[in-house]
Amino acid sequence: MTDPQVAADQAVIEVEHLGIEFYRSRRRRLSLREMVLKGRNTSPTETFWALDDITFDVGPGEAVGLVGSNGGGKSTLLKVIAGVLIPDSGQASVNGGVAPLIELTGGFLGELSARENVYLTAGLHGLSKEDVDARFDDIVAFAGPQVKAGLDMPFRHFSSGMQVRLGFSLITTLDEPIILVDEVLAVGDAAFREQCYGRMESLLAQGRTLFLVSHSEKDLQRFCTRGLYLRSGKLVGDGAMDEILKDYRADNAATP
Template identity: 55%
Template sequence: MPEHVEPVIRVQGAGIRFRRNRRARRNFKDLFASRKRRARSNEFWALRNIDFDVYPGEAIGVVGRNGQGKSTLLKLVAEVILADEGSVTVRAGVAPLIEITGGFVDDLTVRENVYLTAGLHGMSRSEITLQFDEIIAFAEIGDFIDTPYKHLSSGLKVRIAFAVISRLEEPIVLVDEVLAVGDKAFREKCYKRIEELLAGGRTLFFVSHNERDLSRFCSRGLYLDKGALVLDGPIDEVLARYNDDHGI
């Protein structure tokens, strides 16, 4: 990448620390007596010493087994969680499709949720109204516009969430496995929309266990294992290394 081009994402020495859930002690005496020891033994690093830059228009595939930090990395980029060490700098807006129920309210209708969720992501009411019919048409959910969101199937929730988030004008798009829930025909429709976004110069972070999808969209990969960045390179090399490490 030319030196004069600034990265849209810069991650430097980033780490995030979580605490495992443990059964509560029986009384306060036990709790305070073992407080420091439990605090140390109960913590683990979901990610640590993570370094990489992402430049405008890149399509990044994030690879790794379950529980290795992939979704946590996307949440750091989306600023849903903050790093405990190092830094994560994001110089552009983010359209996150990382938690399918995030921002949607069960008791509101689909129509109300479209306005609420798009509004939370910065769209004005007039902009939402202008694009509302296209959102509903894309989701193929017309018969359920005035149905409470909680009554939708998981597949329909995926449809409306993707339809809303993919209409945002944010330069960075985060996708975390959620499309695996949808049916094959709609999934292909979503993939074509992702290709349109990439053709328009968007930057993509794509978490998936599907190698065909990763190779289809991404030119570069990040391989995470046990919270560490094992390899950052061309997607084919990253997938080959991952398969070799796990005997696939």
């Protein structure tokens, strides 16, 4: 069940001194044979802070764009807000349900059919089978005829475009007040992107909160009034979207 509506003066997302620490290289468990021969795991243990002392609030109905170069921490921040990652320092409090589309597959399971994934994911967001039954035709119609034709095949056989179509259609059909979108719309064709843009505008008109990661300045300016600028894991800008994009462009122009 979707969380109760948040009061107009209460932040829906509160991030305080947030930090996420990662290992620079992948670590693995040693097999029994390796432990006998080597005695210990000799994998490098050097770490870095993917997010470092991040603090900001987001109010109900805000449309916020995350700006920054690849590796700056944008996707990591969205995963923390979505509850996928647990902070190593600080905290992120979310006062309301979250509908995340933060990876290409939408979190769907590859071995399940598209139909099964729709019911499973919607159920995890509190919708009953009867609720999903009532919305199912609309979800499939938005996703398009190719998705409809493949509803009962394993999701892993879908093309990347079909995966995005189904993921976006389902996530934006949920009743959650907070929508997280991470670059995935770049995969779809132009006609479907326009269809998605119309859906996003409708959600914003309903008072939903949007968190959008995109390298498209056009998209950020179209949907977002506020921007957050992440650089090397640090929040270096928080202000009007146009001003944040201006700062980002200036930094890129100054970089050799």
